[in-house]
Every structure is written in structure tokens, then in C-alpha cells.
Amino acid sequence: xxxxxxxxxxxxxxxxxxxxxxxxxxxxxxxxxxxxxxxxxxxxxxxxxxxxxxxxxxxxxxxxxxxxxxxxxxxxxxxxxxxxxxxxxxxxxxxxxxxxxxxxxxxxxxxxxxxxxxxxxxxxxxxxxxxxxxxxxxxxxxxxxxxxxxxxxxxxxxxxxxxxxxxxxxxxxxxxxxxxxxxxxxxxxxxxxxxxxxxxxxxxxxxxxxxxxxxxxxxxxxxxxxxxxxxxxxxxxxxxxxxxxxxxxxxxxxxxxxxxxxxxxxxxxxxxxxxxxxxxxxxxxxxxxxxxxxxxxxxxxxxxxxxxxxxxxx
Numbered sequence: 126x127x128x129x130x131x132x133x134x135x136x137x138x139x140x141x142x143x144x145x146x147x148x149x150x151x152x153x154x155x156x157x158x159x160x161x162x163x164x165x166x167x168x169x170x171x172x173x174x175x176x177x178x179x180x181x182x183x184x185x186x187x188x189x190x191x192x193x194x195x196x197x198x199x200x201x202x203x204x205x206x207x208x209x210x211x212x213x214x215x216x217x218x219x220x221x222x223x224x225x226x227x228x229x230x231x232x233x234x235x236x237x238x239x240x241x242x243x244x245x246x247x248x249x250x251x252x253x254x255x256x257x258x259x260x261x262x263x264x265x266x267x268x269x270x271x272x273x274x275x276x277x278x279x280x281x282x283x284x285x286x287x288x289x290x291x292x293x294x295x296x297x298x299x300x301x302x303x304x305x306x307x308x309x310x311x312x313x314x315x316x317x318x319x320x321x322x323x324x325x326x327x328x329x330x331x332x333x334x335x336x337x338x339x340x341x342x343x344x345x346x347x348x349x350x351x352x353x354x355x356x357x358x359x360x361x362x363x364x365x366x367x368x369x370x371x372x373x374x375x376x377x378x379x380x381x382x383x384x385x386x387x388x389x390x391x392x393x394x395x396x397x398x399x400x401x402x403x404x405x406x407x408x409x410x411x412x413x414x415x416x417x418x419x420x421x422x423x424x425x426x427x428x429x430x431x432x433x434x435x436x437x438x439x
Contacts (some may be wrong), residue, residue, distance in 0.1 A: 128396040129146040141173050144180070154179040171201035174212060190214050205234040209241050211438055212248075221248040239268040243275055250282055253337035273302040277309050284312065289319045307336040311343045318350065326350050328351055345377045352384045360384050375404035383419035391423040 144159035160177035163170055178193030194211035201207065212227030228245035231238055246261030262279035265272060280295030293316045297308035314329030330347035333398055348363030357367040364381040368374055382397035398420075401410040414420055414433050423429045 137163040137168055137173075139268075140166070141170065141176070144173070144176060144391075148176065148180050148183075151183075153183045156180045158182075169200050169206065171186065171197045171204060174200065175204070178214070179210060182210075182217070187214060187247060191218075203234055205241075208234070209238065209244075212241065212244060216244060216248055216251075219251070221251050224248045229247055237268055239265045239272075240328040242268070243272075243278075246275075246278060246282075250278065253285075254348050255285045259286070271302055273306060273309075275300045276302065277306065277312070278319060280309065284316055285331055287319075289316050292316050293320065294331040305336050307333040307340055307343070310336065311340065311346060314343075314346055314350070323350065325352060339370050341367040341374055341377070345374065345380060346395055348377070348384075349380050352380065352387070357388055373404045375401045375408060375410060378404060379410045379413070382414075383417065386420045387421045388421045391426045391429065394420070394423050395426070395428050395432055398429075402432070 128259075130431045132143060137297040140159050140163040143291060144156040144163065147153070147156035147159060157177055157180050160173045160180065163173040164177070164376035166291045167173070174193045174197035178190040178197065181187070181190035181193060191211070191214055194207060194214060197204070197207045198211060208227045208231035212224045212231065215221070215227060225245050228248070231241045232245075234243075242261050242264040246258045246265070249255070249258035259279055262275050262282065265275045266279070269275070276295050276298045280292045280299065283289075283292035283295060291311065295401060296309045296313040296316060299306050301315070303309075310329050310333035314326045314333070317326040317329060327347065327350050330350060332345050333343040335349065337343070344363050344367035347368065348360040349355045351363060352360035353377045361381060361384055364377045364384070367377040368381075371377075378401035382401060385391075386394035398410065398414055405411075411433050420429065
């Protein structure tokens with residue numbers, strides 16, 4: 126670190142400035158060395174503790190970063206930047222309740238810190254506390270009404286609350302601000318399903334795919350929408366495209382199985398359901414199939430019964 130040559134050994138401000146500049150260049154290990162020198166000279170230098178925490182976070186050294194943010198907040202509890210950084214780190218660690226507490230402390234100091242409102246909303250969203258998430262997103266919108274990501278996140282939270290018309294308004298706002306936001310087109314389609322607008326639903330998924338051709342979730346959703354109106358051939362082609370993009374996509378195999386079952390094609394339905402079950406990690410497709418009315422035509426089939434009752438079909 127040749128830059129050190131020009132800094133006096135006791136110049137804590139110089140070492141700190143060097144650390145900041147190295148961090149800006151992505152040279153985080155060297156930055157930490159510089160912050161160490163600043164802290165050694167001036168142990169109560171909260172900015173150095175805070176910025177060393179940021180550098181530690183960039184290196185994936187989360188526990189050390191948290192230690193630094195804790196130390197910085199003890200030295201200077203009135204710094205909103207420290208509480209905000211601490212909240213972001215805790216969110217990365219999925220310690221969402223603690224993250225929310227940190228964001229709230231930042232907002233007590235700086236009420237218009239829209240980034241803290243937004244990230245607190247995301248933390249509430251991760252906890253399934255959607256009403257509180259919506260409240261926080263709406264505070265962001267009051268400060269920064271043109272942030273399309275906030276409108277999208279608000280839409281998702283409203284969708285989870287079953288407030289579909291309000292969710293649709295959010296997704297349409299995103300599309301107004303950022304027409305190529307394929308995720309909002311996809312969510313608009315999902316929302317329109319619940320609002321009974323099948324044509325709009327299909328158009329939305331197609332738009333998402335136009336923007337991002339390898340968007341496997343939109344291909345799957347388009348397939349499901351087409352299946353719902355009896356367009357079996359086109360639906361299966363969509364499921365196949367989703368699987369081509371993501372070969373272990375259990376949901377697409379499951380929906381494809383449903384599509385074949387609705388056509389009374391038992392062998393193909395069972396074959397695809399088994400693939401869904403085998404690829405399913407978080408979803409229990411076996412349990413879903415036990416009560417799914419889409420399988421009514423094949424439910425009496427002995428192989429179907431064996432599949433949904435056994436660990437694995439051989």
C-alpha cells in the first residue's frame with residue numbers, strides 16, 4: 126500500500142481518508158488496514174469503525190462487520206448512517222426484527238431517510254408482516270414518488286394481503302415509470318388472474334417474456350393461464366419452455382401434469398407429476414396432487430394412486 130508513505134504515523138484523519146478512498150476503489154482489505162491505523166490512534170473515531178464495518182461487509186465478514194457497527198453506535202448513537210448500515214447488515218443475516226429496530230433508530234434521527242423506510246419495509250415483508258411493509262413503502266412514496274422498485278414492492282405486499290385492485294394500481298405505476306420492468310408485468314398478470322381478467326393476464330405474461338425471454342416464471346404462468354382456457358397445446362409448449370430454461374422447475378412439471386390430466390392423458394400426467402415430486406424441494410407436490418381437482422380424470426388410476434401414496438414411483 127504505497128499510499129501509506131505520504132501519511133504521518135499519528136495522522137488518524139489521513140489514515141481514515143485513505144481507507145475511504147481504498148474502499149471506493151474496491152480494495153477493501155487494504156482499506157481495513159488503513160481504518161485499523163486510524164482506530165489505533167483514535168479509538169473513539171466512530172466514522173472509522175462504521176466504514177471498517179462496511180468494508181468487512183463487502184468481504185463477507187458479517188460478524189466482524191456487526192461488531193464494528195455496534196462499536197460505532199455505542200460511540201455515536203446519534204448517527205443515522207451507522208444505524209442504517211447496521212440494519213442493512215442484519216437484513217443480510219436474515220435477522221429481520223433486529224434490522225427493523227436499527228432502521229427505526231435511523232429514522233428517529235433522520236425521518237426523511239427514504240432508504241431506511243424502504244429497507245424496513247422489505248424486512249417486514251420478509252417476516253410476512255405485509256400491512257407494516259405497505260405502510261413503510263408508502264412513507265417512501267411520500268418522499269420519493271418516482272422510485273419504481275418501491276411501487277413494485279408495495280404491489281407485492283398488497284398482493285399477499287389479497288388487495289388485488291390496489292396491487293394492480295401499484296404494478297401499473299411501476300410500468301408507467303419503468304415500462305421494461307418484466308417482474309411487474311409478471312405480477313400484473315398474476316393479479317389480473319384474481320381479478321378475473323384472463324385476456325389481460327395473458328397479455329401481461331407475454332409482455333414480461335418479450336422483455337426477458339428466459340423468464341421461466343412468466344413462461345410457467347403463461348402456460349397456466351392458457352391451460353385455464355383450454356389451450357392445451359400452447360400451454361404445454363409454455364411449460365416446456367420454462368423447463369428448458371430451468372430444468373429442475375418442479376412447478377412447471379406439476380402444471381404440465383395437470384394439463385395432461387385434464388385431457389385424460391394418464392401416462393403423461395403421472396410421468397410429469399413424478400418429475401415434479403422428485404424435483405420439488407420446498408413444495409410438496411405429492412400432497413398438492415392428493416386434493417387437486419385437475420387430477421380428477423386420473424385419480425382412479427392405480428399408478429397415480431401409487432405415486433401419491435409412495436415415497437417414489439419405480
